[in-house]
Amino acid sequence: MDDESAEIELLEQNLNKTRQISHRMTSILDSFDTRLARLEKSILPLYTSTQILNRRANNIEKALLKIDEVASSQEGIEAEFSLISRGPQPGQLSVYTDVVERLNASIAFKQSDQDSLQTAHLVETGAKKLTQLYTKLVAEGSAGASPPPGTDATANLFPEDILASLNPLVRFLRTLPLPATHPSHPAAPTIMSTLKEAQKGYAEMRGAWARKCLETEAKRVLDRADTIDSLNAGKEFGYWASSLLNVAEEEYGYLVDLAPLTTPALIASAYSTLLNPVLVLFSTTVTSLIAFIKRSLHKHTFLALSSYESLVLLQSKWDMLLSRRGADSRKETKTNELKDGLHALRAVCLRSFPEFLADLRMASMGKGADMSTGLADFTNSVVQYMDRLPEVQAAVGAALVTLGDGNWKMGDGMKTASGKSGEGDEQVLLQHYIYDVVMTTVKSLTELSKTHRRPALGAIFLLNNISYLRQNIMLEPRHDALRDLLSLPTTSMLESNFRTAKAGYFDTNFSPLMQALSDDPKEKGKTAAKEKFTRFFDLLEEVLERHKLARVLEDDSEARESIGEDVIKLVVPALQKFTNKQREKEFSKNPQKYIKMTPDAVEKQLKSLYFEG
Incomplete structure (x- = not known):
């Protein structure tokens, strides 16, 4: 029991010591807490001031950074403005366009309208400079210098x-x-x-x-x-x-x-x-x-x-x-x-x-007395005109369709065609027009030949011109296509007038020769025979002289020789027959006086007019 009492007493002593220690600790803590409260109360204004200073320091730093940024941006704008204002330099177009493109793209990201307007002005200036270039x-x-003529x-x-x-x-x-x-x-x-x-x-x-x-x-x-x-x-x-x-x-x-x-x-x-x-x-x-x-x-x-x-x-x-x-x-x-x-x-x-x-009709009003027997100017013109028609056939055909069939004859006293022509009629109208041209030419040539004071020369003139038309329009045109434009009435009319002209040539130039050798009941006897020979050779001499001056078909040897053969067949046999007949009658004691050339000599003379060599 003593031991337990001693232990209890010891525990109570320890407990008291612990209480004393705890009390002292509590007193210390209360004092520390009081001091902390006092310290917090004294430090709080400083802490608040420090926070304000920190915020201000941060704001100042941000402001300085913004100022640096604005200054840098301004320097960039000034540099871009200088580049844009100068305009694109030779060989540096891409540099210039890159700046304009960058400025243009930056407009969408500008925060202020002022910045956007300024940049837009630079883009506008850049566009104008590029447009000027x-x-x-x-x-x-x-x-x-413009290209030289002909190139x-x-x-x-x-x-x-x-x-x-x-x-x-x-x-x-x-x-x-x-x-x-x-x-x-x-x-x-x-x-x-x-x-x-x-x-x-x-x-x-x-x-x-x-x-x-x-x-x-x-x-x-x-x-x-x-x-x-x-x-x-x-x-x-x-x-x-x-x-x-x-x-x-x-x-x-x-x-x-x-x-x-x-x-x-x-x-x-x-x-x-x-x-x-x-x-x-x-x-x-x-x-x-x-x-x-x-x-x-x-x-x-x-x-x-x-x-x-x-x-x-x-x-x-x-x-x-x-x-x-x-x-x-x-x-x-x-x-x-x-x-x-x-x-x-x-x-x-x-x-x-x-x-x-x-113009062709007016040509017939020329002075026949003074004209030559060669080709008339308008004959040449007609042939040249016909030569060219096939080369512009489309244009002529279209124009004639517009003009209307026959209306090209206005002014000659004839009625114009009343029928209407249209597309597809070009060939027919061309044929009609060519017929009228050829017919008008032939009429003018005929009228002109009649005005010559010497009908024989007028006949040569007509033959030469009609033959030239026939040869160069119908027989041997320069363009074969012209044949397709000649209607049957045109070719028939040319052939008919050529025959008429040839007959007129024979009639005016050789009919007097044949008449001189013809038998006339009123003219009989030796005297009449002598007069016939004299008249024949006088006329023959005129024919020879006439043909030396007025060449017949000078440019068409084949046609000329054909006519020459006809002349010889007409004249020489008649002279041969008449000469033989009169020799038999012994019309003269000196027949050579009247028979100035033999039929063979006459034939030779006539051949010289028509045959070359």
Whole structure:
């Protein structure tokens, strides 16, 4: 028990010590807590002030960083502004376009309107500088010496080196913001206006250059029209008109490739502007050509026909060309220069047919007493006219259809045809027209031959001319196609008049010879025989002298020899018979006095008139 009491007492002592320690610890902690509260109360204002200072320090640092950023941005803008203001430098187009493209892209990310407007102004300035370069390059490609006359006007129409510079520039210009693609872009309206002006300038410069390239050749065509063959002159005009279309075609291709604005309406409008000086040149050239033709229509008929035929062949290509000007342009102008030119040329061609016939009729009013027995000028003209008809058959046929069957005879007192002709009647009308030309020529030749004071020479004149017509129109035309244009009435009429002319030649030149040798009941006896021989040889001498001066069918040896054979068959046998008959009657003791030439000698003399060698 003592032990347990001792242990209990010991425990109580330890417990008391623990309580004392705990009390002292609690007192210390309370004191520490009080001191901590006092410390917190004294430190709190400093802590609050420190937080405010930290925030201010952070704000100051951020402000400094922003100031540095703004300063750097301003320096960049100033550098870009300087680059943009200078414009693209040679060989540095990509550098310039990259800056413009970067500025344009940055507009979408600018936080302030002020920044966007400033950048848009730079983009606008860059677009204008690039447009100025574009206009400068187009001007350089549209200047210089025009192609020499007689060369291809489309050759090197746009220099390759300038095209190489323009192509990348145009590709970039087409990426610039426009109202249609960037409706909210501040610079889009101004850029659109700038590009429109540049495109208009392009069209005007290229149109003026195209005209310059064609103008020299147009002048050459007009100058040569009076110095070269009419048909060739008309073909040259056709080649020039075709060259004009080729140039216009080439220019359209360039416009499509090089126009900054590619909408169909704007391309059509620019093309209309480009074509205007070219079409004006065409109209003035056609007007000058027609004025030249009208000054001497009979001389330049085939120039008109050939030119008309050449233009007709270009009509479909011309219509396609004009269709590219756009519907609005066509409504505004309401003109088709080719059709206007065709109408004017066709009117000249229509005039030529009745005027040609009128000239042929007027030819019969010449002075027959003073004319030669050779070819009349109008005979040559008719043959040349016929030679050329097949070469412009299409143009002549179309014109005659417009004129109407028989209406080319206006003014000769005959009624014009009342029936209407149309497509498909060209061949028939050509045959009718050629018949009237040949008939009018024959009538004028016949009337003219009758006015000669010496009928024998008039007969030679008629034979020579009718034979020349027959030979060169019907038998041996220069163009075989002419035979297809000769109707049966035409060939029959020519053959009939040739026979009539030949009969007239024999009648006026050799009938007196034959009459001198004919038996006349009233003239008998030796004296009559002597007079007949004298008259025969006197007449023969006149015939020989006449034929030495007035050659018969000089350019047709075959026909001339044929007539010579007929003359010999007519004269020599009659002389032989008459001579033999009179010798038998011993009409004279000295017959050589009256029979100046033997029949063989007469035949030889006659052969000298008709046979060569």
